[in-house]
Amino acid sequence: MQGPPGRPSLEAQLQGRLWRGSSLSTAADPTLASGFTALDAELPGGGWPLRAVTELLTPQFGVLEWRLLAPALRGWWAAQALPAATAGRRARAPALRSLLLINPPHTPHLPGLQALGLPHAALVWVSAGTPAQALWAAEQAIKSRVAVLAWLPEARPEQVRRLQVNALSSDAPAFLVRPERAGQQSSAAPLRLVVxxxxxxxxxxxxxxxxxxxHEGWLELPAVPGAVEPLLTAAKRKPLPAPMPAPAPAPASPPTERADALARAVLQA
Incomplete structure (x- = not known):
């Protein structure tokens, strides 16, 4: 249907806001490139959503999520361009927007995070005493448009829904790390990944x-940390071959029973 002259049609206005279930969403909401070409090709909008929470379901906390998210977080801070210099004044770099780490499973290792390209000055570690406090911290951070990486193993579906509602008005990434078994529960998060x-x-x-x-099957993503990659030889970049199974030990022969002296025949004189 055509609109009045000079005004876009209804179809043009809705373009990018509607999506067919048989195709990836092309909504106009902003996204953050993941740093993995194969993953961006499967993500709606070509990257991590910035107005939604993303759930990462993993069997072990503390390792995989950093290697998956580090390229995107580097890009998040790099996108904060320096302001243009004004006449007679020096351009000052803006304060980096923080990333709140809520209840990480291990004490954050700053040298390791710096090796991933994450500036330590922008990292804020929040250690909550209870699951309710962790959820409150995540909700307040999302409301404040702060990037969030929260480990919430005990979050209930209605609590995730509340975080998702708050994320609709934020332009910062929000990631919730949860155990893999949480994939059996319903969730309001529009994007959920098993890692x-x-x-x-x-x-x-x-x-x-x-x-x-x-999504069918699995994506195999190369995730060598940047500081480690120059130290790896070509052989170290490849998985080690499976060890050959050890040969089964030969069955031990049963011990030969020695006749007792009392069981021997008596010699007749």
Whole structure:
């Protein structure tokens, strides 16, 4: 249907806001490139959503999520361009927007995070005493448009829904790390991924939920940390070959029973 002259038609106004279930969503909401070409090709909008929470379901906390998210977080801070210099004044770099780490499973290792390209000055560690406090911290951070990486193993579906509602008005990424078994529960998060260790330095990723068709199979993503990559030889970049099974030991022969002296025949004189 055509609109009045000079005004876009209804179809043009809705373009990008509607999506068919058989295709990936192309909504106009901003996204953040993940740093993995194969993953961006499967994510609606071509990257991590910035007005939604993303759930990362993993069998082990503290390792895989950093290797998966580090490229995107580097890009998040790099996108904060320096302001233009004004006449007679020096251009000052803006304060970096913070990333709140809520209840990480291990004490954050700043040298390791810096090696991933994450500036330590922008990292804020929040250690909540209870699950309710962790949820409150995540909600307040999302409301304040602060980037969030929260480990919430005990979050209930209605609590995740509340975080998702708050994320609709934020332009910062929000990631919730939860155990893999949480994939059996319903969730209001529009994007949910299962992350497992792959061969060598790789990651295996399956999109459990997205705005679009169901994702089939697994993505194999190379995830060698930037500081480690120059130290690896070509052989070290590949997974180690499976060890050959050890030969089964030969069955021991049963001990030969020695006749007792009392069981021997008596010699007749």
């Amino acid at each position: 497992q260790p792959g061969e060598g330095w790789g990651l295996n990723v399956h999109l459990l939920k997205r705005r679009g068709p169901a």
